[in-house]
Amino acid sequence: MKTEIRNFAIPVTLIGGGALGADDLAVALALAPRLVAADGGAAAALSAGHMPEAVIGDFDSLSRADRDRIPPERLFPISEQESTDFDKVMRTVSAPLMLAVGFLGARVDHQLAAFNTLVRHPAQRCILIGPGEVVFHAPPRLALDLELGAVVSLFPMCRLTGRSQGLEWPIDGLEMAPDGRVGTSNRALGPVRIETDGPGLLVIVPRSALGAVTRALAPGAVGAASMPGPGPARA
Structure with missing residues (x-):
């Protein structure tokens, strides 16, 4: 080998x-x-x-x-x-x-x-x-230039917390977990900024992005x- x-x-x-x-x-x-x-x-x-x-x-x-x-x-x-x-x-x-x-x-x-x-x-x-979509692991700080109304789904693969700007439903103050709160079908209000306090968050956006x-x-x-x-x- x-x-x-x-x-x-x-x-x-x-x-x-x-x-x-x-x-x-x-x-x-x-x-x-x-x-x-x-x-x-x-x-x-x-x-x-x-x-x-x-x-x-x-x-x-x-x-x-x-x-x-x-x-x-x-x-x-x-x-x-x-x-x-x-x-x-x-x-x-x-x-x-x-x-x-x-x-x-x-x-x-x-x-x-x-x-x-x-x-x-x-x-x-x-x-x-x-x-129809692309999926990736979110880095600790993510800045995405998305179109208004673009679907942004956030799926945690472990327990985590974070903050966001530019999402219709912010994630600030929320604990996300695969067996708890997830963040599917959120929407972009324009450019999106996401910070996480640890690894484990998958981001799913339209393939056009x-x-x-x-x-x-x-x-x-x-x-x-x-x-x-x-x-x-x-x-």
């Missing part, structure tokens, strides 16, 4: 083996041109005419035929079965931003596992792109997408 971690200086598109919309990959690659696949996501990449720069996972969802099409130096097997392939990528890829497609819109258990992975790696800036979310999570990184990035770094 390789002991390398992939380091990228520019945003990365991550493709999984779940439901993939007709334009999901193209939308992500336009903002994040380096392509990494999580296990079976490599098959979807190949079908779309793209060769991933790295394929990471236990390879239980990747056929031998597709695996043989990928140069061996681009395969990064991690055989343990205690984590998902998404988690394996999140802990072995370093990038200023990741746009993940093929993780939402199919099996509910896979989506819940993806949400779990987001909060287990709070330092990673990763956006899950779905059919993807550009605003990328700018909020990785200022300047998307603008540098045309610049070449480095190769693998030895861990």
Whole structure:
């Protein structure tokens, strides 16, 4: 097994083996041109005419035929079965931003596992792109330029508190929890500011806000997408 971690200086598109919309990959690659696949996501990449720069996972969802099409130096097997392939990528890829497609819109258990992975790696800036929405883990301070009336759902994956500006229903003074108060179907009054007192808050906004979310999570990184990035770094 390789002991390398992939380091990228520019945003990365991550493709999984779940439901993939007709334009999901193209939308992500336009903002994040380096392509990494999580296990079976490599098959979807190949079908779309793209060769991933790295394929990471236990390879239980990747056929031998597709695996043989990928140069061996681009395969990064991690055989343990205690984590998902998404988690394996999140802990072995370093990038200023990741746009993940093929993780939402199919099996509910896979989506819940993806949400779990987001909060287990709070330092990673990763956006899950779905059919109509995008989901990401809120950093300690978040500033989003949203349109008036845009739906903003806040879902806590643990007990937490925070403050907000620009939401129709502020979260100031509220304790949020997965088995208590949640913040779905809130609305933006314009630009939104959210602060949390700890990790664990998922933010769900319309897919049309993807550009605003990328700018909020990785200022300047998307603008540098045309610049070449480095190769693998030895861990």
